[in-house]
Amino acid sequence: MDESFHVTFRGVRGSIGTPVSLVQMEEKLTKALERAQPEDLKDASTRKSFIDSLPFEIRGCFGGNTPCVQMQVGGENLIFDGGTGIRQVGQDLLKGDFGKGQGKAHIFFSHTHWDHIQGLPFFTPFYIKGNHFTLVSPHDNLKKRLEVQQSPEYFPVPFDAYSATLDIPDVHGKSEISVGDIKVKWQEMCHPGKSFSYRIEYAGKSVVYATDAEYKNLRAEKLQPYVDFFRDADLLIFDSMFTFGDGLERRDWGHSSTFIGVDLAVDANVKEIAFFHHDPRYDDFKLVDIFSQTQKYLKSIAPESNLKMFLSYEDLTVDILQVESPIQDKAENVPYPIKLNGKGQNLSQIPGKILVSKNGLLNQDDFL
Numbered sequence: 001m002d003e004s005f006h007v008t009f010r011g012v013r014g015s016i017g018t019p020v021s022l023v024q025m026e027e028k029l030t031k032a033l034e035r036a037q038p039e040d041l042k043d044a045s046t047r048k049s050f051i052d053s054l055p056f057e058i059r060g061c062f063g064g065n066t067p068c069v070q071m072q073v074g075g076e077n078l079i080f081d082g083g084t085g086i087r088q089v090g091q092d093l094l095k096g097d098f099g100k101g102q103g104k105a106h107i108f109f110s111h112t113h114w115d116h117i118q119g120l121p122f123f124t125p126f127y128i129k130g131n132h133f134t135l136v137s138p139h140d141n142l143k144k145r146l147e148v149q150q151s152p153e154y155f156p157v158p159f160d161a162y163s164a165t166l167d168i169p170d171v172h173g174k175s176e177i178s179v180g181d182i183k184v185k186w187q188e189m190c191h192p193g194k195s196f197s198y199r200i201e202y203a204g205k206s207v208v209y210a211t212d213a214e215y216k217n218l219r220a221e222k223l224q225p226y227v228d229f230f231r232d233a234d235l236l237i238f239d240s241m242f243t244f245g246d247g248l249e250r251r252d253w254g255h256s257s258t259f260i261g262v263d264l265a266v267d268a269n270v271k272e273i274a275f276f277h278h279d280p281r282y283d284d285f286k287l288v289d290i291f292s293q294t295q296k297y298l299k300s301i302a303p304e305s306n307l308k309m310f311l312s313y314e315d316l317t318v319d320i321l322q323v324e325s326p327i328q329d330k331a332e333n334v335p336y337p338i339k340l341n342g343k344g345q346n347l348s349q350i351p352g353k354i355l356v357s358k359n360g361l362l363n364q365d366d367f368l
């Protein structure tokens, strides 16, 4: 049996797709060049080392695709939300069974705001006969909602025209389903039109996907249901779209902040929190700045806490089953846990818990 529990972030931006702008690119290039010494630019190898040594927010980017998180768990394919990030998931799946019309996956929806469904019409495995998908949403009328998005005024291919089989089971009145040996539970969250968080449990480990959620009433008894749902999670993926100040100004917008994420994660004894659904207004430098404020906040409210945290970014994979990690043990919390290095390496060379990108692996120096 395939024992695995990999979580890959494929779209981490909230509300609307947010490509890197020309101004942002220039800022990154300027900052990089300011750091360069003549010896860094000597030849291809020194240039490569120099680029690898740059902070992620200068050398890379957190990503502009809207929410989609892919999980490969015990041989099953689970996908959470169909934001624009799902397009590339589809391209990657085509290389395996899905390209032959033999793929099987579950897609779970937190809700159907545009940023969580807009990638679906571009998910190529839907167009291949023989593939089988189970679409799960505790909201009423998922099918109708997805049909509307693909009515002829808005998209040329109707939702009913896909060649793959799309099952939409009625989960009304339920609060969990099993997929193979995996349990997926859900809980209603506070968001305009409501949203649902999912808790995925497998092999004694758990991941919670909690996006598009506001915690309006911060009294302990009101937060208790969320704390219970997040309890002891190995990874909590948390809507931290706003700064704490934004959250006060934008009450009822349905989003939360890194500070509230830290509060809940500490109370729920979460091991690691991934900040997610980044605000389209905030560039990579701002995200890192918010992260460093959040580090100070964690130190002030829970100096003894072992909570790990990071800013999620596109194509980052977290291996949930590898918990004992010399890398993690020595880690200070860093805004981005790894570096993309652009060249594939053997995953087995990395000890303990690994945080890998699709295209490369971490530079362990970041952690030591």
Ligand SMILES: [Zn+2]
Pocket (backbone or CB within 6 Å): 014, 015, 067, 113, 115, 116, 212, 277
């Ligand atoms: Zn959203």
Ligand SMILES: [Zn+2]
Pocket (backbone or CB within 6 Å): 111, 113, 191, 212, 254
């Ligand atoms: Zn929403």
